[in-house]
Amino acid sequence: MTTVLELSGISKRFGDIVANENISIALRKGEILALLGENGAGKTTLMSILFGHYTADSGTVRVDDVELPSGKPRAAIRAGVGMVHQHFSLAPNLTVLNNVMTGTEKLWSFKSDTAAARTKLLSISQRFGLSVNPDARLGDLSVGEQQRVEILRALYNDARILILDEPTAVLTNIEAERLFSTLKEMAKQGLSLIFISHKLDEVMAAADRIVVLRGGKVAAERRVGETSKAELAELMVGHRVTRPIRDAATPGAVALEATGVTVRRGGVDRLKDISFRLCEGEILGIIGVSGNGQAVLSHLVSGLAEPSIGNIRLFGEPLANLGVRALIESGIGRIPEDRNNEGAIGEMAIWENTVLERIWTPAFSKYGLVNRKAGIAFAQRIIGEFDVRGGRPTSRTRLLSGGNMQKLILGRNLHDRPRILIAAQPTRGLDEGAVAAIHARILEARSQGTAVLLISEDLDEVIGLADRIQAIVKGRLSPPVAAETADPRMLGLMMAGEWLQSEEAGHAS
Amino acid sequence: MMALFDILASAGLWAAVLRIATPLIFGTLGAVLCERSGVLNLGIEGIMTFGAMVGWLTVYNGADLWTGMLVAALAGAVFGLMHALLSVTLGLSQHVTGLGITLFASSLSYFLFRLNVPLASTPPTIVPFKPVSIPGLSDLPFFGQAIFTQTMPTYLAILTAMVMSYVIFRMPLGLAIRMTGENPHAAEAQGINPVRIRYSAIMAGSALMGMGGAFLTLSAFNSFFPTMVQGRGWICIALVVFASWRPGRALLGALLFAFFDAFQLRLQPVLGDRVPYQIFLMIPYILSIAALALVARRAKVPQALMQAYRRGER
Numbered sequence: 001m002t003t004v005l006e007l008s009g010i011s012k013r014f015g016d017i018v019a020n021e022n023i024s025i026a027l028r029k030g031e032i033l034a035l036l037g038e039n040g041a042g043k044t045t046l047m048s049i050l051f052g053h054y055t056a057d058s059g060t061v062r063v064d065d066v067e068l069p070s071g072k073p074r075a076a077i078r079a080g081v082g083m084v085h086q087h088f089s090l091a092p093n094l095t096v097l098n099n100v101m102t103g104t105e106k107l108w109s110f111k112s113d114t115a116a117a118r119t120k121l122l123s124i125s126q127r128f129g130l131s132v133n134p135d136a137r138l139g140d141l142s143v144g145e146q147q148r149v150e151i152l153r154a155l156y157n158d159a160r161i162l163i164l165d166e167p168t169a170v171l172t173n174i175e176a177e178r179l180f181s182t183l184k185e186m187a188k189q190g191l192s193l194i195f196i197s198h199k200l201d202e203v204m205a206a207a208d209r210i211v212v213l214r215g216g217k218v219a220a221e222r223r224v225g226e227t228s229k230a231e232l233a234e235l236m237v238g239h240r241v242t243r244p245i246r247d248a249a250t251p252g253a254v255a256l257e258a259t260g261v262t263v264r265r266g267g268v269d270r271l272k273d274i275s276f277r278l279c280e281g282e283i284l285g286i287i288g289v290s291g292n293g294q295a296v297l298s299h300l301v302s303g304l305a306e307p308s309i310g311n312i313r314l315f316g317e318p319l320a321n322l323g324v325r326a327l328i329e330s331g332i333g334r335i336p337e338d339r340n341n342e343g344a345i346g347e348m349a350i351w352e353n354t355v356l357e358r359i360w361t362p363a364f365s366k367y368g369l370v371n372r373k374a375g376i377a378f379a380q381r382i383i384g385e386f387d388v389r390g391g392r393p394t395s396r397t398r399l400l401s402g403g404n405m406q407k408l409i410l411g412r413n414l415h416d417r418p419r420i421l422i423a424a425q426p427t428r429g430l431d432e433g434a435v436a437a438i439h440a441r442i443l444e445a446r447s448q449g450t451a452v453l454l455i456s457e458d459l460d461e462v463i464g465l466a467d468r469i470q471a472i473v474k475g476r477l478s479p480p481v482a483a484e485t486a487d488p489r490m491l492g493l494m495m496a497g498e499w500l501q502s503e504e505a506g507h508a509s
Numbered sequence: 510m511m512a513l514f515d516i517l518a519s520a521g522l523w524a525a526v527l528r529i530a531t532p533l534i535f536g537t538l539g540a541v542l543c544e545r546s547g548v549l550n551l552g553i554e555g556i557m558t559f560g561a562m563v564g565w566l567t568v569y570n571g572a573d574l575w576t577g578m579l580v581a582a583l584a585g586a587v588f589g590l591m592h593a594l595l596s597v598t599l600g601l602s603q604h605v606t607g608l609g610i611t612l613f614a615s616s617l618s619y620f621l622f623r624l625n626v627p628l629a630s631t632p633p634t635i636v637p638f639k640p641v642s643i644p645g646l647s648d649l650p651f652f653g654q655a656i657f658t659q660t661m662p663t664y665l666a667i668l669t670a671m672v673m674s675y676v677i678f679r680m681p682l683g684l685a686i687r688m689t690g691e692n693p694h695a696a697e698a699q700g701i702n703p704v705r706i707r708y709s710a711i712m713a714g715s716a717l718m719g720m721g722g723a724f725l726t727l728s729a730f731n732s733f734f735p736t737m738v739q740g741r742g743w744i745c746i747a748l749v750v751f752a753s754w755r756p757g758r759a760l761l762g763a764l765l766f767a768f769f770d771a772f773q774l775r776l777q778p779v780l781g782d783r784v785p786y787q788i789f790l791m792i793p794y795i796l797s798i799a800a801l802a803l804v805a806r807r808a809k810v811p812q813a814l815m816q817a818y819r820r821g822e823r
Contacts, residue, residue: 051698053697053698053820073700077699083698089695090695091688091695091812092812093811098687098688101681101684102684102685102699104699106681107680107682108680108682111679111680112683153699
């Protein structure tokens with residue numbers, strides 16, 4: 001098959017950091033190539049160089065044997081390279097058609113030919129089965145639909161080579177599966193694709209060939225048929241990764257108990273008649289497809305939402321109208337689902353984020369003045385203990401990678417040995433190494449007697465960590481099952497709401 | 510009651526509305542253009558003052574009126590270039606640089622004026638634009654008097670609003686400007702140079718602001734004094750929000766404000782013996798705030814307004 005794209009000897013440094021070192025990759029026509037690597041392995045930098053967002057220090061990019069000038073996105077677009085960004089490069093206030101059309105006509109043409117553009121867009125969307133309403137305001141679309149617009153825009157520019165940067169990071173499992181079947185269809189029609197990922201499952205499922213990047217270099221190249229998840233994981237991290245194993249333990253006293261709780265918001269029951277019991281030294285897993293009430297559940301137990309009906313008991317005491325602060329003081333640690341928005345303040349320093357939850361304690365402030373020195377020392381301790389890499393206490397939190405930010409959040413919660421830990425999607429979007437580290441910490445907390453409420457949509461994670469499992473579907477909780485008796489198939493049925501139907505059938509008979 | 514009706518029915522009121530609205534139309538359109546590209550231009554007040562001064566000075570020194578207008582526009586563009594250097598290239602806070610330009614341009618206006626024109630008890634004057642009657646239209650009963658007896662710059666302002674509306678919503682250039690104001694990174698990913706777009710929009714917008722100022726000395730009055738812009742620039746900034754960043758509605762907003770202003774002027778002699786005149790002076794501003802409160806809550810702000818664009822950074 002013909003080679004359509006060739007990167008040779010690409011190197012790029014940012015200050016002291018080597019992001020790419022002498023990378024060479026070739027892409028053939030009609031092929032799906034996966035670029036696999038941990039966060040910080042240099043995947044995104046490499047693709048930004050290819051697309052002209054960055055200029056390489058050395059090396060060349062050739063499309064159809066013609067060298068692309070560096071640092072010119074327009075040239076890449078003309079050569080037929082399209083990019084689907086991880087954080088979409090779209091304008092929410094403009095319509096789908098406007099977003100797609102921008103930059104495709106001569107700026108000074110007297111009239112924009114919207115009718116022709118609409119026809120072209122619709123024919124492309126039909127050809128690849130990517131349906132979209134051209135006149136919808138982009139901001140009104142779901143994340144999956146917005147991604148579709150990004151793909152359509154690249155195709156509209158007559159892209160023959162499509163680069164997708166972590167395309168599934170923002171998608172639900174079903175949306176991701178649909179995306180991959182679209183990509184395969186595109187490859188069949190002669191397009192060539194590169195997608196960036198750190199998820200082994202999807203790389204194995206969707207790619208023809210896999211290039212593994214580690215520390216800015218090509219670590220290996222494999223055809224999908226010739227490799228395995230285990231081998232890829234090892235290549236990606238550089239050493240064997242094993243997720244920690246849960247030991248048997250006997251749960252202690254009841255730490256948190258909800259009976260018949262309903263949470264109503266905006267006239268809708270976000271949680272409906274849920275009951276659960278969480279004991280010290282155990283992990284209760286709440287499994288479910290995201291968007292089924294998990295966010296409200298974690299808000300409920302962190303004091304951000306109140307039950308409309310029913311009650312919650314914390315260590316046997318009724319929990320009524322306690323604020324967030326009182327809950328933290330009573331020993332609840334929280335890992336919020338959305339770490340960038342709820343977990344940390346990106347523009348503030350690492351030490352400020354570390355002490356934010358306890359800034360009012362005498363250790364960190366006196367007479368209304370913040371004790372900066374103590375805060376920095378504390379952050380330094382957390383950074384050391386929890387192996388947070390990529391920042392000093394005074395650097396901005398935004399600069400940390402997802403995994404390291406999560407370790408920081410975990411660290412500030414676990415440092416004081418919380419009696420209860422609420423962990424919502426603790427490893428979402430993290431790479432293998434970080435996942436193993438987070439899991440080890442959560443299990444360690446359990447063995448020290450912390451009661452852990454683990455809310456997750458990752459089956460492997462819940463089966464691997466939880467002692468008991470309940471499924472959440474449309475704001476309802478299933479009865480608990482012991483982890484020993486659960487298997488992926490059974491949990492899949494629970495997540496689909498199987499128990500709800502049998503319950504209703506039971507009522508009917 | 511009868512008195513109110515008399516005011517509304519007089520052609521003079523409506524002629525005054527258009528006259529008062531003209532600098533606001535120019536200024537608001539200029540600000541709309543800047544903000545559509547994602548840059549707030551608080552230099553407007555100073556740029557209008559400078560435009561008023563430099564336009565007048567040009568004509569005072571013997572050039573014709575349109576040359577004065579052109580010089581004011583060019584001077585506006587130069588201040589726009591300065592604002593672009595500070596806010597786009599250096600990525601400084603747009604509030605601060607804008608206010609800085611207002612302070613600088615206002616003081617410079619007075620300084621240059623004093624250098625060229627000696628202090629006198631009565632300020633020197635020029636011969637301003639004359640009303641142009643449009644054959645046929647100007648002879649219409651009432652409307653002829655109310656609408657078609659303006660000076661050329663007023664017609665130009667209205668024409669500019671229409672042209673800008675077309676450019677922004679119908680031309681690829683307008684889409685590029687809007688995209689730059691919504692998400693400059695997206696514009697760049699599509700091969701548009703956001704820096705160039707912002708520079709051009711700020712300079713063109715500032716040129717319009719300069720023309721708005723020049724209207725005051727070349728058409729509305731015939732002399733320059735340093736405080737003559739009187740906060741019109743700030744009104745324009747508010748009108749942009751009122752107009753939801755649309756040139757057509759900017760025209761409408763400017764006319765509405767001008768109507769309140771013209772109306773209160775004529776109301777003063779009628780009710781002046783019972784109500785202090787300061788109340789009347791407040792009317793246009795109070796009504797504008799009320800109108801703003803009603804309309805602006807639904808306005809869609811350009812998402813990247815006041816965000817500096819740096820390449821390769823998110």
